[in-house]
Amino acid sequence: MASPILQVRNLRTQFATDQGLVRAVDDVSFDLYPGESLGIVGESGSGKSVTALSILRLVPEPGRIVSGEVQFRGTDILKMNEEEVRDIRGRDIAMIFQDPQSSLNPVLRTGYQIDEAMLAHKKGNRRQVRKRTIELLRQVRIPAPERRVNDFPHQLSGGMRQRAMIAMGLANSPSILIADEPTTALDVTVQAQILELLADLNHDLGTAIIMITHNMGVVAGLCSRVIVMYAGQIVEQGPVEQIFESPQHPYTWSLIRSIPRVDALRHERLRSIEGIAPDLLRPPSGCRFHPRCPFRVDKCFNDPPPLVEVKPDQMASCWVTMDRARKEMGADDLVDIRPGAGSGIHPPEAH
């Protein structure tokens, strides 16, 4: 395997709020390889978006990256000066966001804004970049790009605006495209088109994609590797097929089973994850998932489990792991999914 294009090591990003310190990203490490598509999934507050923003040092106030490294082609982005980071943003690593409406300037023509993305990195004169802008709009399948290039953002539909954002992201042929929930605000038929477009770009141009999403279906269709985050930490990572086939962290396991499927054959009760998302001001001790975990053992209450290899290429941070929960705790037949249901450990504090 080629060497990674991006290496994130022990990243910690925190927000100092009136109520206290929020450890939004708490010791996160992962690699991204050239041309791969990596999914980062998690629910709100899991730290997936802040991880993405930290890579480009775009964390909003009062957030601060307190430690760690983000190695891009052998240089630590976190140690660069402002000018050096600006050179990388949009040129080597581009980012697209959930809401294309608020990412485009409403008073400037769409084409002009894509031109600017290239002019800022001195990719040619106005005439040259305009030619490429039209080419890019065609590449993202906007019909009649010669005309659309002069449209203002409000004249485009939601799906077209997101295509224009992707065109802007691709303008400087970046080696990494970070997409933060790019289809969440779109209708399903449009979402499917955008995902297909991203898959084609990943395949044809070899752009590595980091896909931030809460939707396991999106990951299943687009990504080759997936990272699952919970409460600011990575709880599991590995190849997509393997993770869906044999998740080892109880959170991943319950997440996959709690989604109703459009291709389901019969009506089954959903296996919900009981309890509420953890309060990041006061994260639970030990394993952060233990207050909601059906398979917790005594150790989980106080000792944080390390992220270790549980199968070839697959890492999980769990003292029990699903292989054992299946064998010893009857996980597959478990109907009651209350915390401690499988292991029988319901401490008094849970009531």
Added chain:
Amino acid sequence: MADPVTEQDARPFPAGAKTLVRVENAVKHFPAGFGATVKAVDGVSFEIREGETLGLVGESGCGKSTLGRLVAQLIPVTSGKIFLDDVELTRLRGEKLRQQRRLMQIIFQDPFASLDPRMTVGDIIAEPLVNFRVMRGRQLNARVQELLRVVGLNPNFNNRYPHEFSGGQRQRVGIARALALNPKLIVCDEAISALDVSIQAQIVNLLEDLQREFKLTYLFIAHDLSVVRHISDRVMVMYLGKIVEVADSVGTYSNPKHPYTKALLSAIPVPDPKIQRGRRLVELSGEIPSPLNPPSGCRFHTRCPIAHLPTPCAEVEPPLEEKLRGHLAACHFSQDV
């Protein structure tokens, strides 16, 4: 002068299943300035059986939320009739309509915007009971605590404010409020769309439990077809203000009879990489046309992969008719779907 569509819709109902809601040719037009009208709901007829969950799906702008509001009588129809238990709601005004409203409640999408931040959750849940002077004093308190317990919240939380709760808990408060007056029908308008995946499952399970316990009827509006399939007995698909397909959820999903339904289903990602990679997307050309000026004939003809143009698809509007037993679709060529 019975509407032929309604007749056919009624036929497949199993004997004994009573009709709770009947909608006949409902139309809702909104003025859009300069003499233009948005035809949000443009002549729809259907029925909701007592005790069932009718799913209503479609993309943004198809009119599904407007239809939900018409059924709950939050907005008046432009024309057409809506019956609840054989009472024609669309003819009632003032106090008479208000009394009928007790029987129909609605749960909204945004649990942050739909609860007054300055009221305690106890007061929020008690408000309908106070408005209709159903009970007061100690009896009211007991009822509020009971409702909190029913939706899975701590009964002693009645003095807390909405901001002290998470999104999923707030949606539970909204559900408790909707249950307060023992309604027959609850319209769930994207009731779980704003929630996290793991919380969605909790609320879906809660809604199913409550339905069984209180014999509720749901009109479940959502854009997420996977959730709708899971919760619904029958599913209705809307496109540009019209119903294009109605069937039981197995029929709609495994054997769609309208090309739009088929395209919609193919677009839903399945959370299984092996299956998802083998699926083929039915690509729709173009975008949803404007409801200000919907296409002639079949409204879907501008994007339809199997349309016969110009005739009949661009000229003749296909009626919503029974294609299989209990399975209605509005398409001239449903055998080709």
